[in-house]
Amino acid sequence: MIRFEKVCFGYGSGLILNETSFTIEDGEKLAILGGSGSGKTTILKMIVGLIRPDSGTIIVDGDDITGKSEDALNDVRRKFSIVFQQGALFDSLTVKENVAFCLREYTAMSEGEIDAKVRELLQLVDVEPAIYLMPDELSGGMHRRVAIARALAVSTPKMMLYDEATAGLDPVNSDNICRLIVELSRSGMGHIMVTHKVVDAMKVAERFIFLENGKVVFDGNADALIHSAHPPIKIFVDELRYQPTALR
Amino acid sequence: MNLRQTISDLQDYYHLAFHGFMGIFRRPVYWKDTLEQMDYAGAGSFFIMGLVSLFVGMALSLQLAAELSVLGLKMYIGKVVGITIIREVGPVTAALVFTGRVGAGIASELGSMMIGNQVDSLRVFGVDPIKKLVTPRIVASLVMLPALTIVGDAISLLGAWYIAVFVSNQSGYVFWSSVRSILDFQNVFSGAVKPFMFGFIIASISCYAGLTTRGGATGLRTSTTNAVVMSIIMIIISDFILTRILLYVLGYST
Numbered sequence: 357m358i359r360f361e362k363v364c365f366g367y368g369s370g371l372i373l374n375e376t377s378f379t380i381e382d383g384e385k386l387a388i389l390g391g392s393g394s395g396k397t398t399i400l401k402m403i404v405g406l407i408r409p410d411s412g413t414i415i416v417d418g419d420d421i422t423g424k425s426e427d428a429l430n431d432v433r434r435k436f437s438i439v440f441q442q443g444a445l446f447d448s449l450t451v452k453e454n455v456a457f458c459l460r461e462y463t464a465m466s467e468g469e470i471d472a473k474v475r476e477l478l479q480l481v482d483v484e485p486a487i488y489l490m491p492d493e494l495s496g497g498m499h500r501r502v503a504i505a506r507a508l509a510v511s512t513p514k515m516m517l518y519d520e521a522t523a524g525l526d527p528v529n530s531d532n533i534c535r536l537i538v539e540l541s542r543s544g545m546g547h548i549m550v551t552h553k554v555v556d557a558m559k560v561a562e563r564f565i566f567l568e569n570g571k572v573v574f575d576g577n578a579d580a581l582i583h584s585a586h587p588p589i590k591i592f593v594d595e596l597r598y599q600p601t602a603l604r
Numbered sequence: 605m606n607l608r609q610t611i612s613d614l615q616d617y618y619h620l621a622f623h624g625f626m627g628i629f630r631r632p633v634y635w636k637d638t639l640e641q642m643d644y645a646g647a648g649s650f651f652i653m654g655l656v657s658l659f660v661g662m663a664l665s666l667q668l669a670a671e672l673s674v675l676g677l678k679m680y681i682g683k684v685v686g687i688t689i690i691r692e693v694g695p696v697t698a699a700l701v702f703t704g705r706v707g708a709g710i711a712s713e714l715g716s717m718m719i720g721n722q723v724d725s726l727r728v729f730g731v732d733p734i735k736k737l738v739t740p741r742i743v744a745s746l747v748m749l750p751a752l753t754i755v756g757d758a759i760s761l762l763g764a765w766y767i768a769v770f771v772s773n774q775s776g777y778v779f780w781s782s783v784r785s786i787l788d789f790q791n792v793f794s795g796a797v798k799p800f801m802f803g804f805i806i807a808s809i810s811c812y813a814g815l816t817t818r819g820g821a822t823g824l825r826t827s828t829t830n831a832v833v834m835s836i837i838m839i840i841i842s843d844f845i846l847t848r849i850l851l852y853v854l855g856y857s858t
Contacts, residue, residue: 406724430730438728444721458729 357381358403358515363412364570365398372398374570375412382514383546387557389592390567396550397441399567400517403548404436405429437513441520443503445491451478452487455506477505481536497529504536516540516547522556534559554581554592566592613816620734620815621808627732627739637740645706645741646748653752654759656701657694661760664688665767669774678774682782685764690786690795694757696843699802701756702749703835707810710741711831714814715824723815733815742807749803750796757795790854798846805842806835 358380365373372395380386388396401407402414405421414421421432445454455474459465465473478484481501486494494502500521507516518537522530530553537560541547551557557564564581566574566589574581574589582593665685672678714737717723726733761783768774813831817823 401724404728406727426727426732433728433730436728438725440721440725442720444725446722446725447720461729461731 357415357417359413359415360399360402361413361415363402363409363414365395365402365407365409371570373409373412376567376570376572377412378565378572378575380546380548383544384548385541385546385560385562386548386565387561387563388548388550388565388567389552389554389557389589391552391588394567395570396552396567397519400438400519400548400550403517404433404438434511435514436517437507437511437515438517439500439503439507439519439521441523443491443499445494445499445503445506447491449491450487451483451489451491451494451502454491454502455509457506458509473509474505477509478502480508481505482532495529496525497532500525500533501536504533504540508540512545514545516545518547518549518551520551521549522551522553530556531559552592554595558596616816617808617812620738620812621804623734624738624742624808624811625804627735628743630735632735634736634740637736638743641740641744642748644709645702645744646751649702649705649748649752650755652705653698653701653756656697657756657759658763660693660697661685661689661763662767664693664760665764666771669768669772673772678772679778680782681764681768681772681774682779683786685768686761686783686786687791689757689760689764690791692795692843692847694760695753695795695798695802696839697760698749698753698756698799699806699839699843700836702745702752702803703806703810703832703839706745707806707831707835708828710807710810711814711817711828712824714811715817715827718815718817719820719824737815738808738811741811742804745803745807746800747803749806750799753795753799790856794847794850794854797850798843801842801846802839805838809835809838 360376360378362375362377363373364371364375372393376395376399388399390396398407402409403416405424405426409422412422416432416435419432421429424432445451446457449457452471452474455477456470459470459473475484475487478487481504483494483498483501483505486498486502491499491502504516504521507513516537521537522533525533534556537547537549541560547560549557549560558578561578563577564574565572566581566584566586568588573586574584581589582596584590584593665681668681668684669678672680672684714723717737723733723737726736765776765779768779769776810831813827813834817827
Protein backbone atom coordinates (compact mmCIF):
# COMPACT_ATOMS: atom_id res chain seq x y z
CA MET A 357 0.00 0.00 0.00
CA ILE A 358 1.21 3.49 -0.85
CA ARG A 359 0.01 6.48 1.16
CA PHE A 360 0.79 10.14 0.52
CA GLU A 361 0.02 12.36 3.51
CA LYS A 362 -0.02 16.11 2.91
CA VAL A 363 3.01 15.92 0.63
CA CYS A 364 4.42 19.25 -0.53
CA PHE A 365 7.16 19.70 -3.10
CA GLY A 366 8.39 22.59 -5.20
CA TYR A 367 11.28 23.93 -7.25
CA GLY A 368 12.30 27.40 -6.09
CA SER A 369 9.15 29.38 -5.44
CA GLY A 370 6.90 27.18 -7.60
CA LEU A 371 4.83 24.57 -5.77
CA ILE A 372 4.37 21.31 -7.69
CA LEU A 373 2.62 19.26 -5.03
CA ASN A 374 0.53 21.11 -2.47
CA GLU A 375 -0.50 18.99 0.52
CA THR A 376 -1.28 16.09 -1.79
CA SER A 377 -2.86 13.13 -0.05
CA PHE A 378 -4.13 9.79 -1.39
CA THR A 379 -3.81 6.07 -0.83
CA ILE A 380 -3.13 3.32 -3.38
CA GLU A 381 -3.87 -0.28 -2.44
CA ASP A 382 -1.84 -3.26 -3.65
CA GLY A 383 -2.94 -4.58 -7.01
CA GLU A 384 -4.81 -1.42 -7.96
CA LYS A 385 -4.88 -0.28 -11.56
CA LEU A 386 -4.61 3.44 -11.27
CA ALA A 387 -4.16 6.28 -13.74
CA ILE A 388 -2.91 9.68 -12.63
CA LEU A 389 -4.13 12.35 -14.98
CA GLY A 390 -3.37 16.03 -15.18
CA GLY A 391 -1.87 18.74 -17.31
CA SER A 392 1.82 19.29 -17.94
CA GLY A 393 3.64 20.32 -14.77
CA SER A 394 0.82 19.16 -12.51
CA GLY A 395 3.16 16.87 -10.55
CA LYS A 396 2.27 13.48 -12.06
CA THR A 397 5.83 12.36 -12.74
CA THR A 398 6.97 13.82 -9.41
CA ILE A 399 4.55 11.48 -7.62
CA LEU A 400 5.99 8.43 -9.42
CA LYS A 401 9.54 9.48 -8.60
CA MET A 402 8.59 10.03 -4.96
CA ILE A 403 7.15 6.53 -4.67
CA VAL A 404 10.56 5.06 -5.51
CA GLY A 405 12.45 7.66 -3.51
CA LEU A 406 14.08 9.48 -6.43
CA ILE A 407 12.65 12.76 -5.16
CA ARG A 408 12.16 13.61 -1.50
CA PRO A 409 9.19 15.75 -0.46
CA ASP A 410 9.74 19.14 1.14
CA SER A 411 7.16 18.19 3.76
CA GLY A 412 4.58 15.50 4.37
CA THR A 413 4.96 11.75 4.57
CA ILE A 414 5.09 8.92 2.05
CA ILE A 415 4.35 5.49 3.44
CA VAL A 416 4.99 2.30 1.48
CA ASP A 417 3.72 -0.91 3.08
CA GLY A 418 3.53 0.77 6.47
CA ASP A 419 7.10 2.03 6.20
CA ASP A 420 7.80 5.78 6.13
CA ILE A 421 10.26 6.21 3.26
CA THR A 422 10.57 9.99 3.51
CA GLY A 423 13.83 10.10 5.43
CA LYS A 424 15.36 6.82 4.26
CA SER A 425 18.95 6.70 3.03
CA GLU A 426 19.76 5.75 -0.56
CA ASP A 427 20.80 2.24 0.54
CA ALA A 428 17.65 1.72 2.59
CA LEU A 429 15.53 2.89 -0.34
CA ASN A 430 16.80 -0.01 -2.44
CA ASP A 431 14.50 -2.35 -0.47
CA VAL A 432 11.55 -0.11 -1.34
CA ARG A 433 12.59 0.13 -4.99
CA ARG A 434 12.64 -3.64 -5.35
CA LYS A 435 8.86 -3.63 -4.85
CA PHE A 436 8.34 -1.53 -7.96
CA SER A 437 9.47 -1.34 -11.54
CA ILE A 438 9.33 1.95 -13.30
CA VAL A 439 9.16 2.66 -17.01
CA PHE A 440 10.32 6.22 -17.55
CA GLN A 441 9.09 8.68 -20.12
CA GLN A 442 10.72 7.84 -23.49
CA GLY A 443 11.96 4.55 -22.01
CA ALA A 444 15.26 5.86 -20.59
CA LEU A 445 17.22 3.00 -22.14
CA PHE A 446 20.99 3.22 -21.74
CA ASP A 447 21.93 4.53 -25.15
CA SER A 448 25.44 3.09 -25.13
CA LEU A 449 24.09 -0.46 -24.71
CA THR A 450 22.25 -2.73 -27.13
CA VAL A 451 18.70 -3.89 -26.47
CA LYS A 452 20.06 -7.16 -25.12
CA GLU A 453 22.54 -5.42 -22.84
CA ASN A 454 19.83 -3.08 -21.59
CA VAL A 455 17.50 -5.90 -20.64
CA ALA A 456 20.38 -7.95 -19.24
CA PHE A 457 21.71 -5.02 -17.21
CA CYS A 458 20.21 -6.01 -13.87
CA LEU A 459 20.63 -9.72 -14.49
CA ARG A 460 24.37 -9.14 -14.86
CA GLU A 461 24.44 -6.74 -11.92
CA TYR A 462 22.55 -8.83 -9.38
CA THR A 463 22.45 -12.46 -10.40
CA ALA A 464 25.03 -15.16 -10.88
CA MET A 465 23.37 -16.32 -14.11
CA SER A 466 25.64 -17.63 -16.86
CA GLU A 467 25.75 -15.91 -20.25
CA GLY A 468 23.56 -18.65 -21.69
CA GLU A 469 20.95 -18.24 -18.97
CA ILE A 470 21.00 -14.46 -19.37
CA ASP A 471 20.56 -14.81 -23.13
CA ALA A 472 17.58 -17.14 -22.64
CA LYS A 473 15.97 -14.84 -20.05
CA VAL A 474 16.45 -11.75 -22.22
CA ARG A 475 14.90 -13.49 -25.22
CA GLU A 476 11.97 -14.65 -23.08
CA LEU A 477 11.33 -11.09 -21.88
CA LEU A 478 11.68 -9.63 -25.35
CA GLN A 479 9.26 -12.24 -26.69
CA LEU A 480 6.82 -11.25 -23.99
CA VAL A 481 6.84 -7.65 -25.20
CA ASP A 482 7.11 -8.73 -28.86
CA VAL A 483 10.44 -7.14 -29.81
CA GLU A 484 12.76 -10.12 -29.90
CA PRO A 485 14.01 -9.39 -33.46
CA ALA A 486 15.46 -6.11 -32.15
CA ILE A 487 17.72 -7.87 -29.64
CA TYR A 488 21.01 -6.65 -31.14
CA LEU A 489 19.86 -3.15 -32.11
CA MET A 490 20.94 0.02 -30.37
CA PRO A 491 18.25 2.17 -28.70
CA ASP A 492 18.54 4.89 -31.35
CA GLU A 493 17.63 2.31 -34.00
CA LEU A 494 14.29 1.55 -32.34
CA SER A 495 10.93 3.14 -33.05
CA GLY A 496 9.10 4.89 -30.21
CA GLY A 497 6.86 1.90 -29.57
CA MET A 498 9.74 -0.56 -29.56
CA HIS A 499 11.61 1.72 -27.20
CA ARG A 500 8.80 1.53 -24.63
CA ARG A 501 8.47 -2.22 -25.05
CA VAL A 502 12.16 -2.77 -24.41
CA ALA A 503 11.91 -0.47 -21.38
CA ILE A 504 9.06 -2.61 -20.05
CA ALA A 505 11.09 -5.78 -20.65
CA ARG A 506 14.03 -4.25 -18.81
CA ALA A 507 11.79 -3.22 -15.91
CA LEU A 508 10.47 -6.77 -15.65
CA ALA A 509 13.98 -8.21 -15.62
CA VAL A 510 14.80 -6.47 -12.34
CA SER A 511 12.54 -8.60 -10.22
CA THR A 512 8.90 -9.53 -10.03
CA PRO A 513 7.53 -6.22 -8.84
CA LYS A 514 4.25 -5.94 -7.01
CA MET A 515 3.48 -2.78 -8.90
CA MET A 516 4.56 -1.32 -12.24
CA LEU A 517 4.91 2.43 -12.59
CA TYR A 518 4.51 3.86 -16.09
CA ASP A 519 5.50 7.45 -16.75
CA GLU A 520 3.74 8.64 -19.93
CA ALA A 521 4.22 5.19 -21.45
CA THR A 522 2.27 6.12 -24.58
CA ALA A 523 3.40 9.72 -25.03
CA GLY A 524 4.48 10.52 -28.57
CA LEU A 525 3.21 7.23 -29.99
CA ASP A 526 0.68 6.82 -32.80
CA PRO A 527 -2.74 5.39 -31.83
CA VAL A 528 -1.88 1.86 -32.96
CA ASN A 529 1.36 1.75 -30.97
CA SER A 530 -0.33 3.40 -27.98
CA ASP A 531 -3.02 0.74 -28.10
CA ASN A 532 -0.40 -2.01 -28.27
CA ILE A 533 1.39 -0.63 -25.23
CA CYS A 534 -1.91 -0.38 -23.32
CA ARG A 535 -2.74 -3.98 -24.21
CA LEU A 536 0.68 -5.04 -22.96
CA ILE A 537 0.16 -3.16 -19.69
CA VAL A 538 -3.22 -4.84 -19.19
CA GLU A 539 -1.75 -8.22 -20.11
CA LEU A 540 1.03 -7.85 -17.54
CA SER A 541 -1.43 -6.92 -14.82
CA ARG A 542 -3.46 -10.12 -15.27
CA SER A 543 -1.16 -11.92 -12.85
CA GLY A 544 -2.39 -9.60 -10.08
CA MET A 545 0.41 -7.06 -10.38
CA GLY A 546 -0.93 -3.55 -9.93
CA HIS A 547 0.11 -0.53 -11.92
CA ILE A 548 0.12 3.24 -11.82
CA MET A 549 0.07 4.95 -15.16
CA VAL A 550 0.84 8.62 -15.36
CA THR A 551 -0.57 10.13 -18.52
CA HIS A 552 -2.39 13.07 -20.00
CA LYS A 553 -4.07 10.82 -22.60
CA VAL A 554 -7.43 9.96 -21.08
CA VAL A 555 -8.12 7.43 -23.87
CA ASP A 556 -5.15 5.35 -22.81
CA ALA A 557 -5.93 5.81 -19.12
CA MET A 558 -9.41 4.39 -19.71
CA LYS A 559 -7.93 1.31 -21.36
CA VAL A 560 -5.61 0.38 -18.51
CA ALA A 561 -7.06 1.75 -15.29
CA GLU A 562 -10.00 1.17 -12.98
CA ARG A 563 -9.35 4.14 -10.73
CA PHE A 564 -8.42 7.69 -11.74
CA ILE A 565 -6.79 10.55 -9.91
CA PHE A 566 -6.79 14.00 -11.46
CA LEU A 567 -4.19 16.54 -10.36
CA GLU A 568 -4.53 20.27 -10.67
CA ASN A 569 -2.14 22.82 -9.18
CA GLY A 570 -0.55 20.09 -7.09
CA LYS A 571 -3.80 18.98 -5.50
CA VAL A 572 -5.99 15.94 -6.08
CA VAL A 573 -9.21 17.38 -7.49
CA PHE A 574 -10.73 14.06 -8.53
CA ASP A 575 -10.40 10.50 -7.27
CA GLY A 576 -12.85 7.94 -8.60
CA ASN A 577 -13.81 5.41 -11.25
CA ALA A 578 -14.24 5.81 -14.99
CA ASP A 579 -17.94 6.59 -14.80
CA ALA A 580 -17.43 9.37 -12.26
CA LEU A 581 -14.57 10.78 -14.33
CA ILE A 582 -16.65 10.94 -17.49
CA HIS A 583 -19.49 12.69 -15.69
CA SER A 584 -17.31 15.06 -13.68
CA ALA A 585 -18.41 18.68 -13.87
CA HIS A 586 -14.94 20.03 -13.11
CA PRO A 587 -13.97 22.13 -16.19
CA PRO A 588 -10.37 20.88 -16.72
CA ILE A 589 -11.54 17.28 -16.36
CA LYS A 590 -14.30 17.94 -18.89
CA ILE A 591 -11.68 19.15 -21.37
CA PHE A 592 -9.66 15.97 -20.80
CA VAL A 593 -12.73 13.76 -21.10
CA ASP A 594 -13.74 15.53 -24.32
CA GLU A 595 -10.87 13.60 -25.89
CA LEU A 596 -13.11 10.53 -25.62
CA ARG A 597 -15.75 12.12 -27.82
CA TYR A 598 -15.08 13.04 -31.40
CA GLN A 599 -15.82 16.73 -31.61
CA PRO A 600 -14.15 18.12 -34.72
CA THR A 601 -16.11 21.34 -34.57
CA ALA A 602 -15.28 22.16 -30.99
CA LEU A 603 -12.68 24.81 -31.83
CA ARG A 604 -14.26 26.13 -35.05
CA MET B 605 24.94 34.85 -6.24
CA ASN B 606 23.11 33.03 -3.45
CA LEU B 607 25.68 32.20 -0.74
CA ARG B 608 23.62 29.40 0.75
CA GLN B 609 23.19 27.80 -2.64
CA THR B 610 26.93 28.15 -3.38
CA ILE B 611 27.85 26.47 -0.10
CA SER B 612 25.33 23.73 -0.77
CA ASP B 613 26.75 23.22 -4.30
CA LEU B 614 30.29 23.07 -2.94
CA GLN B 615 29.19 20.51 -0.35
CA ASP B 616 27.59 18.41 -3.09
CA TYR B 617 30.74 18.67 -5.19
CA TYR B 618 33.02 17.57 -2.34
CA HIS B 619 30.67 14.69 -1.59
CA LEU B 620 30.74 13.54 -5.21
CA ALA B 621 34.51 14.01 -5.61
CA PHE B 622 35.26 12.20 -2.33
CA HIS B 623 32.92 9.28 -2.94
CA GLY B 624 33.95 9.08 -6.58
CA PHE B 625 37.58 8.73 -5.53
CA MET B 626 36.89 6.39 -2.63
CA GLY B 627 34.88 4.23 -5.03
CA ILE B 628 38.25 3.01 -6.34
CA PHE B 629 38.65 1.04 -3.13
CA ARG B 630 35.06 -0.27 -2.91
CA ARG B 631 33.33 -3.13 -4.64
CA PRO B 632 31.93 -3.66 -7.21
CA VAL B 633 34.65 -2.70 -9.67
CA TYR B 634 33.29 -1.72 -13.07
CA TRP B 635 36.23 -2.88 -15.15
CA LYS B 636 34.45 -2.64 -18.49
CA ASP B 637 33.29 0.92 -17.85
CA THR B 638 36.74 1.91 -16.62
CA LEU B 639 38.48 0.46 -19.68
CA GLU B 640 35.97 2.14 -21.99
CA GLN B 641 36.60 5.47 -20.31
CA MET B 642 40.36 4.96 -20.50
CA ASP B 643 40.06 4.25 -24.19
CA TYR B 644 37.92 7.35 -24.73
CA ALA B 645 40.10 9.62 -22.58
CA GLY B 646 43.48 8.22 -23.57
CA ALA B 647 43.55 6.67 -27.01
CA GLY B 648 40.85 9.02 -28.22
CA SER B 649 42.83 12.10 -27.14
CA PHE B 650 46.20 10.90 -28.45
CA PHE B 651 46.13 12.59 -31.85
CA ILE B 652 44.88 15.97 -30.70
CA MET B 653 47.29 15.94 -27.76
CA GLY B 654 50.20 15.15 -30.08
CA LEU B 655 49.22 17.86 -32.54
CA VAL B 656 48.82 20.57 -29.90
CA SER B 657 52.02 19.55 -28.08
CA LEU B 658 54.02 19.59 -31.32
CA PHE B 659 53.03 23.15 -32.14
CA VAL B 660 53.42 24.35 -28.55
CA GLY B 661 56.97 22.97 -28.53
CA MET B 662 57.77 24.56 -31.90
CA ALA B 663 56.32 27.95 -30.92
CA LEU B 664 58.20 27.91 -27.62
CA SER B 665 61.44 27.02 -29.34
CA LEU B 666 60.95 29.78 -31.93
CA GLN B 667 60.29 32.42 -29.28
CA LEU B 668 63.26 31.40 -27.15
CA ALA B 669 65.59 31.06 -30.11
CA ALA B 670 64.78 34.62 -31.18
CA GLU B 671 65.41 36.01 -27.70
CA LEU B 672 68.43 33.86 -26.79
CA SER B 673 70.14 34.60 -30.14
CA VAL B 674 70.16 38.30 -29.28
CA LEU B 675 71.89 37.48 -26.00
CA GLY B 676 74.24 34.98 -27.65
CA LEU B 677 72.82 32.15 -25.56
CA LYS B 678 71.34 29.99 -28.32
CA MET B 679 73.02 26.89 -26.93
CA TYR B 680 70.68 27.07 -23.95
CA ILE B 681 67.52 26.58 -26.02
CA GLY B 682 67.31 22.89 -25.18
CA LYS B 683 67.75 23.53 -21.48
CA VAL B 684 65.21 26.36 -21.20
CA VAL B 685 62.67 24.68 -23.48
CA GLY B 686 63.11 21.39 -21.63
CA ILE B 687 62.54 22.89 -18.18
CA THR B 688 59.57 24.94 -19.39
CA ILE B 689 57.90 22.01 -21.09
CA ILE B 690 58.52 19.35 -18.47
CA ARG B 691 57.79 21.43 -15.39
CA GLU B 692 55.07 23.79 -16.55
CA VAL B 693 53.84 24.05 -20.12
CA GLY B 694 53.55 20.32 -20.83
CA PRO B 695 51.28 19.40 -17.89
CA VAL B 696 49.16 22.53 -18.22
CA THR B 697 48.77 22.21 -22.01
CA ALA B 698 47.84 18.54 -21.68
CA ALA B 699 45.32 19.38 -18.95
CA LEU B 700 43.71 22.12 -21.01
CA VAL B 701 43.43 19.89 -24.08
CA PHE B 702 42.07 17.11 -21.87
CA THR B 703 39.49 19.50 -20.42
CA GLY B 704 38.31 20.56 -23.86
CA ARG B 705 37.96 17.05 -25.15
CA VAL B 706 37.36 14.71 -22.23
CA GLY B 707 35.89 17.10 -19.63
CA ALA B 708 33.34 18.47 -22.05
CA GLY B 709 32.55 14.93 -23.19
CA ILE B 710 31.99 13.71 -19.63
CA ALA B 711 29.71 16.63 -18.76
CA SER B 712 27.61 16.33 -21.90
CA GLU B 713 27.34 12.53 -21.68
CA LEU B 714 26.30 12.50 -18.03
CA GLY B 715 24.09 15.53 -18.61
CA SER B 716 22.17 13.81 -21.36
CA MET B 717 21.87 10.71 -19.16
CA MET B 718 20.36 12.93 -16.46
CA ILE B 719 17.90 14.54 -18.84
CA GLY B 720 16.95 11.16 -20.31
CA ASN B 721 16.27 9.68 -16.84
CA GLN B 722 19.06 7.14 -17.35
CA VAL B 723 20.71 8.09 -14.06
CA ASP B 724 17.35 7.72 -12.29
CA SER B 725 17.04 4.29 -13.92
CA LEU B 726 20.37 3.29 -12.38
CA ARG B 727 19.20 4.44 -8.95
CA VAL B 728 15.93 2.54 -9.29
CA PHE B 729 17.93 -0.58 -10.20
CA GLY B 730 19.89 -0.09 -6.96
CA VAL B 731 23.10 0.89 -8.76
CA ASP B 732 25.11 3.71 -7.18
CA PRO B 733 25.55 6.29 -9.98
CA ILE B 734 28.72 7.65 -8.38
CA LYS B 735 30.33 4.21 -8.33
CA LYS B 736 29.11 3.31 -11.80
CA LEU B 737 29.59 6.63 -13.60
CA VAL B 738 31.98 8.84 -11.63
CA THR B 739 34.62 6.41 -10.34
CA PRO B 740 35.50 4.94 -13.78
CA ARG B 741 35.90 8.46 -15.17
CA ILE B 742 38.12 9.53 -12.28
CA VAL B 743 40.26 6.42 -12.66
CA ALA B 744 40.52 6.95 -16.43
CA SER B 745 41.59 10.56 -15.96
CA LEU B 746 44.05 9.71 -13.19
CA VAL B 747 45.71 7.12 -15.41
CA MET B 748 45.44 8.65 -18.86
CA LEU B 749 46.25 12.31 -18.26
CA PRO B 750 49.72 11.57 -16.80
CA ALA B 751 50.34 9.15 -19.67
CA LEU B 752 49.24 11.72 -22.25
CA THR B 753 51.35 14.37 -20.53
CA ILE B 754 54.47 12.23 -20.93
CA VAL B 755 53.70 11.65 -24.60
CA GLY B 756 52.86 15.35 -25.05
CA ASP B 757 56.14 16.40 -23.39
CA ALA B 758 58.09 14.12 -25.71
CA ILE B 759 56.33 15.44 -28.80
CA SER B 760 56.79 19.05 -27.64
CA LEU B 761 60.51 18.45 -27.23
CA LEU B 762 60.58 16.92 -30.69
CA GLY B 763 58.94 20.04 -32.11
CA ALA B 764 61.35 22.24 -30.19
CA TRP B 765 64.28 20.18 -31.50
CA TYR B 766 63.04 20.57 -35.10
CA ILE B 767 62.92 24.37 -34.79
CA ALA B 768 66.23 24.55 -32.92
CA VAL B 769 68.05 22.47 -35.52
CA PHE B 770 66.36 23.31 -38.83
CA VAL B 771 65.31 26.92 -38.23
CA SER B 772 67.78 28.24 -35.64
CA ASN B 773 70.66 26.16 -37.02
CA GLN B 774 71.67 24.80 -33.66
CA SER B 775 73.40 21.47 -33.20
CA GLY B 776 71.00 18.62 -32.49
CA TYR B 777 73.58 17.02 -30.23
CA VAL B 778 73.84 20.17 -28.11
CA PHE B 779 70.04 20.41 -27.96
CA TRP B 780 69.51 16.85 -26.74
CA SER B 781 72.42 16.89 -24.31
CA SER B 782 71.08 20.06 -22.67
CA VAL B 783 67.61 18.49 -22.54
CA ARG B 784 69.14 15.38 -20.97
CA SER B 785 70.95 17.49 -18.41
CA ILE B 786 67.70 18.85 -17.02
CA LEU B 787 66.00 15.44 -16.74
CA ASP B 788 66.80 15.17 -13.05
CA PHE B 789 64.50 14.09 -10.22
CA GLN B 790 63.36 17.62 -9.32
CA ASN B 791 62.21 18.53 -12.81
CA VAL B 792 60.64 15.20 -13.67
CA PHE B 793 58.90 14.97 -10.29
CA SER B 794 57.54 18.52 -10.66
CA GLY B 795 56.04 17.66 -14.02
CA ALA B 796 54.85 14.21 -13.00
CA VAL B 797 52.82 15.21 -9.95
CA LYS B 798 50.66 17.85 -11.61
CA PRO B 799 48.80 15.66 -14.15
CA PHE B 800 47.39 13.47 -11.36
CA MET B 801 45.95 16.51 -9.62
CA PHE B 802 44.69 17.97 -12.90
CA GLY B 803 43.14 14.67 -13.94
CA PHE B 804 41.20 14.43 -10.69
CA ILE B 805 40.05 18.05 -10.94
CA ILE B 806 38.85 17.68 -14.54
CA ALA B 807 37.02 14.39 -13.97
CA SER B 808 35.35 15.40 -10.70
CA ILE B 809 34.25 18.84 -11.89
CA SER B 810 32.96 17.48 -15.20
CA CYS B 811 31.07 14.63 -13.52
CA TYR B 812 29.54 17.08 -11.06
CA ALA B 813 28.50 19.44 -13.84
CA GLY B 814 26.99 16.55 -15.81
CA LEU B 815 25.12 15.03 -12.88
CA THR B 816 23.61 18.36 -11.87
CA THR B 817 22.21 19.08 -15.33
CA ARG B 818 18.63 20.33 -15.25
CA GLY B 819 16.31 21.19 -18.10
CA GLY B 820 16.79 20.36 -21.76
CA ALA B 821 19.32 21.46 -24.34
CA THR B 822 19.98 24.76 -22.58
CA GLY B 823 20.72 22.95 -19.33
CA LEU B 824 23.13 20.67 -21.18
CA ARG B 825 24.88 23.66 -22.75
CA THR B 826 25.20 25.33 -19.35
CA SER B 827 26.59 22.26 -17.63
CA THR B 828 29.11 21.58 -20.41
CA THR B 829 30.26 25.21 -20.36
CA ASN B 830 30.49 25.15 -16.56
CA ALA B 831 32.54 21.97 -16.64
CA VAL B 832 35.08 23.41 -19.07
CA VAL B 833 35.28 26.89 -17.54
CA MET B 834 35.51 25.68 -13.93
CA SER B 835 38.07 23.01 -14.84
CA ILE B 836 40.29 25.56 -16.63
CA ILE B 837 40.08 28.01 -13.74
CA MET B 838 40.85 25.30 -11.19
CA ILE B 839 43.75 23.95 -13.29
CA ILE B 840 45.37 27.36 -13.49
CA ILE B 841 44.87 28.08 -9.78
CA SER B 842 45.99 24.65 -8.62
CA ASP B 843 48.98 24.82 -10.97
CA PHE B 844 50.17 27.94 -9.17
CA ILE B 845 49.59 26.42 -5.74
CA LEU B 846 51.28 23.14 -6.69
CA THR B 847 54.22 24.95 -8.24
CA ARG B 848 54.69 26.95 -5.06
CA ILE B 849 54.52 23.82 -2.90
CA LEU B 850 56.80 21.79 -5.17
CA LEU B 851 59.43 24.50 -5.35
CA TYR B 852 59.42 24.67 -1.57
CA VAL B 853 59.50 20.90 -1.10
CA LEU B 854 62.24 20.43 -3.68
CA GLY B 855 64.39 23.09 -2.06
CA TYR B 856 64.34 25.84 -4.66
CA SER B 857 64.67 29.37 -3.34
CA THR B 858 62.13 31.78 -4.86
